[in-house]
Amino acid sequence: MSDSAEARACFMKWKYSRHFTFLKQADKNITVIRKLCPGEKKLSAAVNSTSNLLKHLTRQHRQSLLSEPSSSSTDNTAATPAKQTKLDFTSATQKVSEGELKKMIAGYVVEEMLPLRTVESLSFRCILNKIPVCGKKAALHDRKMFSAYLDKCYADMEMELKETFESLEYISTTADIWTSHNKSFLGMTAHWIDPSTFVRGHAALACKRVRGRHTHDVIGNEIEQVHSAYGLNSKVTTTVTDNRSNFIKAFRMFQKSDSDEELEEDDEVTFIDVEQTLSTKSEGQFSLPPHLRCASHTLNLIFHDVEKWLQANEAKFIYRSATSKCSAMWTKANRSSVASELVDNFFMKKLIVPVSTRWNSFHHALSRITDIPLAELNTVCTQFGIKCFTDREYLFLKEYCIVLKPLTVALDILQGEENCYFGILLPTLEILISRTLALQDELKLTASLPDIIVKAIKVRFSSMMDNKEALLAAVTLPKFKLRWIREEEKKDMVRAMLTTECRGLSLEDQQPAQDHKNPANSTDDFFSFEEDDCTYSAETEVMEYLKYAGSELGVLSQFPRIKAISLRYNTATPSSAPVERPFSLGNLVLTPRRNRLSSERFERLTLMRYNNFFKNNTAK
Template identity: 55%
Template structure:
């Protein structure tokens, strides 16, 4: 509800429009003022299509240096016309970052694995980053004339480092990699197809007929869940609901609906499937969080996911090789994250994790070395350090500053209180943990957008819709 100035008096259309413009300008100025005081922020971005219109959404995320609380704000939900090419996406993202003065402060931008986003960030990285990715061999590249003509307009566009959405990647593992293994393995191919076909028939019957739904309600107290095509989690939840039903009740439901009943072996397979996939669903829920989910969460979550998945392989009788297949898929799709120094620094500097997630002793020593090196980089050089009191000839040179900062971690690891007194560790954490592990926040922006741009209000102008959505997402009128 948007409060009206001047008590309860209703405003006319023109007065209300002027009021919204004034409030939006005030909100935009307030955000810019907040960003001026920040050193590190991150953004998420995605494209949403509704009512034959497409919008590019961008949200920002940072850690308050004083309270250490996660904070967020929506920056844009801008209309995009024409094709969603990588050049158009790059130009809009760069423009929005520049508009709020955060181009040099964004540590990373999180998007899904869409090819247009991936190419945009690959093409418009700073030279120091893009040069590292170039192959030694020269390659002949054919350039489109239109691209040449647009080069002048695209010059000067620089995007921050790109981070792929971890939730989207885990969904790909659940849908593509797991399905590929189940259908290519002779021991699971037939039983997977038959069991899911019977489940699908049951879902269709119960969801499309009120009589069938009443029959199910007569036998079991919980309603059957129907999977959604866009969310793998919904498929897992629907199967998990079926395996909770006793075999006798399942047979009774199938008989009354005149459907083929799920056999004992098929039910056993579905139970194994749910047991294997449960850690993955928990990981998805963690990584799609927002208020208390940092980039620091990603690496410990992946390590724990792989460990818990492998733990159950000895208790399986049908899908015996599926846990190893899932772990291999995680290692392949998250290879860059698992070996990333930034991801390790983010995890190890967050008090919630520290070194507890590292089980291998050699890796633990390696992580300590990476952190010590990062702490050393944070120590100013001799020419930058303030003048100290003269040191007598008998006193050894004071090198304690560098050593103390490098050793912050070893005290920090044993400290159960907040890390606010370890300034170097805090500075590293604020930088590395600014990003979110997934692009779920911008998807929540679009969910809110569907309430603003409802069928009854689909004639809102693009600019008015964006302003209403951003003010609502940023809770501008709550106070």
């Protein structure tokens, strides 16, 4: 069918087409002859719109259209192009209650980390006056009343956290101390795994002010108080901290040992000094959970080991000269706006300046420089007045970045939180070692550097390589199982370890159900033997679990004993990096213009913001 015939067929479907005679089509327009007008007068209209023809009929032949039964308002509407419907917001406005408005205001102030004086701002109150509140004017509270409302919200948040913790069996915590504006704060976060959905949960527990020196007894006392406040003393499987000596000593001195749990019976009467027991200065008055050193911090120390080796090795001269030129470029680009603009115009990207608090920043900064071709790099160095890089120095920097790339990737993995479990640690270290050693063949100036890194990893993590908890945590993650272990002897050892652990759980589960119907004085009880169904069941479950192809955590629902072991040992995070995130938020709250903010108010604002209290409650 031609375009003209198609246009004619489309035009004939129009209900008023009988008043016109289709003549022709030219491009996107059609030409028709008006029948109601004297003479053969022509009229044009668009192919896809008859509005021009309808206007002619309504203006010149209105009486003829009104006399027709089909000429109703609905027909006219159908003939004309659809227009956008106007919305009436005045009648459809949904009014909120006063309680909802207060919660939204609190959520806005806390989530955006605004000062509390925002509620007294004239511009903010002008906005609130435009919001209808159930047919009456909104009651605008001052700062004092708003602070009291935030205290109530914080109490509700604490109650919700305690209810969540009551339903959990295993919880892990992280702890660290942060100093800002000459004030020190102890931050703590809690982490757990939902036993039904296997979703990783986390919450900030504290960001409280610590006064005086950060000695081991002060740190231990503060950590124990936070655990007690949320009822976590018996549920915390591990507390993860960095490698600072005061934290290590606190857990070495006050960590609860297995011997403390065993009660010794003694017939003799023992008198205890009540004053010494109740004294806050007496050591041993509190106990801390098992301690785990931050794996990310330990990996960062390997960077320092590599640097020390480079400073003392024959490559120290080329290392010093290359890094000094890089430092000169960073300094120039960071302090001079003209130099920064030159870098932007020449490279179309900025240079990354290393930061001491970002562990991977030095590697990323060197990688950004080595991504630039040597000729262009030396051109900028000349304009900066810096000595140019030699071919040997440039090659050294490239090899340095290649060797340390697996280490930075492992560091990023271990600093995760959402899908990062303690069982990830050992597989990450094994893959890190293998990939680092595989780089030796492509290196020239740094051929011995992979061996130094691998040696440092084995020394730093020597206590973790054969750790029972770490091995069980790794093998009970369906993603890894035994795939990451290369030695067959070690595979057999870990498999036997897992079977033994499952057998112990089976015996405990079966113990209450071993009551026999036979009477106690029956001869059958004399010849009763321990059933080995539990042992067989545990071995079968381990074998089926290791053969199962699934890699998601939901697979553990089919293996109850493996699930129980995995929840116990994988609750902890391999690093204390999650506790750094509340400090990042706290740095935005505790600004110089808010120096009168009390420590208690600062802690509550930070915790509510980190835990997304108002956002989660609004979503509900």
